[in-house]
Amino acid sequence: MAEPDFRAPKGTRDILPAESGRRRALVDVFARRAELAGFGEVVSPMFEDLGVFKRLGEDTDVVTKEMFDFFDKGDPPQHLALRPELTAGICRAYAEHRPVPPWKIWYEGPQFRYEQPQAGRYRQFTQVGVEVLGADDPQADIDVLALGWSFYESLGLGQVRLLLNSLGDPGSRPAYMEALGAYLEARSGDLTDQSRVTLERNPLRVLDSKREGDQTVIADAPLMVDFLSGDAAEHFRVVRSGLDGLGIAYEMSPRLVRGLDYYTRTIFEFAADALPGAQNAVGGGGRYDGLVEDLGGPPTPGLGFALGVDRILLACDAEGVFPGPPPAVLVFVVDVTGGGSALSMCQKLREAGIGADRSYGGRSMKAQMKVADRSGARLAAIIGEDEVAAGEVTIRDLRGDAGQRRVPLDMLVQEVSEFVPGPN
């Protein structure tokens, strides 16, 4: 095949009509549910000062090797980066605008990570998410978890599991880190080379290894849940009983950690069993009580989640749920008299709120009917010599068994409306 001169950059892709409509519908479902729960949308920049993202953790992969960064044309130039996630930017916005807490916001948009692409993993991908800033109450955790859970449910997904853990608070973390570090050091001979490197930088993340060779060591490692301070343990207990009360099934996942360093206390992940293991994380989040302060704002507890739109759609495919929206075009105008009538008829229908389309190029009736069928339109409105002479139009049912009939041209909108209640 002759290569085109250009193609979408590695790890990016074009989302074409049928798929794009489905995607927008999915975001609309999320937006609706978030707004019903009192969240307002924030649209923030797609790039920020690199420093904003460095607060995610100086030795996380996202910061050290996956950032799309660049300098602007200022003097001196500013070091900027495309956002690899949205939480940091939202916290930056909170510190900048100081809204009255609790600040409950939702967002949607593309994120960028310079990674090796594979199925369900792109260099540009879309997330929807929420954040709650300024609420320490464990009921906020429950509310957020319930929103995520119900979103998956509302799409029709049945094979999503909620994995839950607590990473403890600043009071309880050090003792655990010490115990974990000591244990892993003692067993380092049994770890893979890669995990020994990870151990140097962040022992916690060794628990996240999927390598065979690490599993026996990980299985016997001390667990954070056994080291929680009184406050952290109580917070976690309230969160769990709240989920129980709402009938939300969750799995305790005591070795669950997250790839970004800012998390504290409650953390969670949504795993889609319909997807292969490497990409089954369709959402995740947790508390990050210190992040706003790290960015120069007031001490502010926070929590939230981000859900991967691309992967959720893959999971919907795998489960055969959430089909795209029906075609917006209700009437396809077939005009074999030159196209002038199609022009005015479409205009009239559209102004009445009825989706209408037609073909171009003065094709034969047979060809136009074919296009009408393919368009997914429910009805064909046919204009030929006879109709023009009589001042009429033929309305034909393309989907049901209502056949066809001729009606006065000026009754078109009314006649069409009778087929389907309401505009569209």
Added chain:
RNA sequence: GUGGGCGUAGCUCAGUUGGUUAGAGCGCCUGGUUGUGGUCCAGGAGGCCGGGGGUUCGAAUCCCCUCGUUCACCCCA
């Protein structure tokens, strides 16, 4: 960044001891006389076999490089 698979018409793919004008299905276009789609029938358009180099009398078919894609690791959504 590391390792494996794959790369032939718009799509899904055939095409082995390397040898005449490279195939199928789907899709698309045009027809099947007297205005009508979804089924059926017949024609047709559309590929320098991802790109570059090499081996050979001759390569889609062998070798190298490169790009893309895919899977796993890493990490995450």
